[in-house]
Amino acid sequence: MTDRISSGAESLDVVLGGGLPRDGISLIAGLPGSGKTILARQCVFANASSERPARYLSTVSEPLEKILRYGQTLTFFDPVRVGKSVYYEDLGNVIVEGAFSGVLDRTRGIIQERRPAIIVIDSLKALHAYAADSADFRRFLHDLAGMLSAYPVTTLWVGEYGEDEIVVMPEFAVADAILALGSAGVAEGTSRVLQVLKLRGGGFLSGQHAYWLSSSGITVFPRLADAVRPRRPCGGAGADAATGSQAAARGVRYVSGHAPGLASLPTGEYRWCSGAPS
Secondary structure: OOEEEOOOOOHHHHOOOOOEEOOOOOEEEOOOOHHHHHHHHHHHHHHHHOOOEEEEEEOOOOOHHHHHHEEEHOOOOOHHHHHOOOEEOOOOHHHHHHHHHHHHHHHHHHHHHHOOOOOEEEEOOOHHHHHHHHHHHHHHHHHHHHHHHOOOOOOEEEEEEOOHOOOOOOHHHHOOOEEEEEEEEEOOOEEEEEEEEEEOOOOOOOOOEEEEEEEEEEEEEHHHHHOOOOOOOOOHHHHHHHHHHHHHOOOOOOOOOOOOOOOOOOOOOOHHHHHHHO
């Protein structure tokens, strides 16, 4: 398994099997309002230090002032660390004046001058608009990924992608990890769901995992089906305790047998015990 860094959310690290790939490229995809930027900032503040700072680069999708204003409503956002271990920068003018070459030159300069532990590009998808054609963007993406891979820096690409774009956009082939944030129908409503679509160098919990967004950031509820392999049903306090220990070891929290946030689970208790599957 490759080395990992924390995503900033302990429950998400459980789903990822330890965290995001260190010095790799992770892509956080989802529609507007799904929590992509919150997750990226959560990761930044969890890992940045004065020796190895984080650089948050906004492009042309959302003004930097707006990103900062809403960031201050999050409990993990520490304004004292801004300008010391966490740096924000607007690439808007660089993109307009220098196009892709300007982005590459500025990113290279940041890496060589600041030696950041993390670089966030938000939004990568917005840069498609500045490509002459698809081949032009592919060349830029190749150069950008090659440069980032040559240095010890963990990169987060953030973008507003729909499900239909995941299979055709070239950045998804380049990324070492892909996290898709979206929603799924539950009874008569919808629930936020996160899914790991790709993770090089290690295992992860597959399927869709419910998640919440709050001022504390993102909280994920790993699926019990992946966290604890189903065994034959049994009763007894000892069996319940053993099941609870297994779930706790994987970071799964539940009450009376079902995980919070997973409204699609049928009611009732779910207990497994050791032994061969029935």
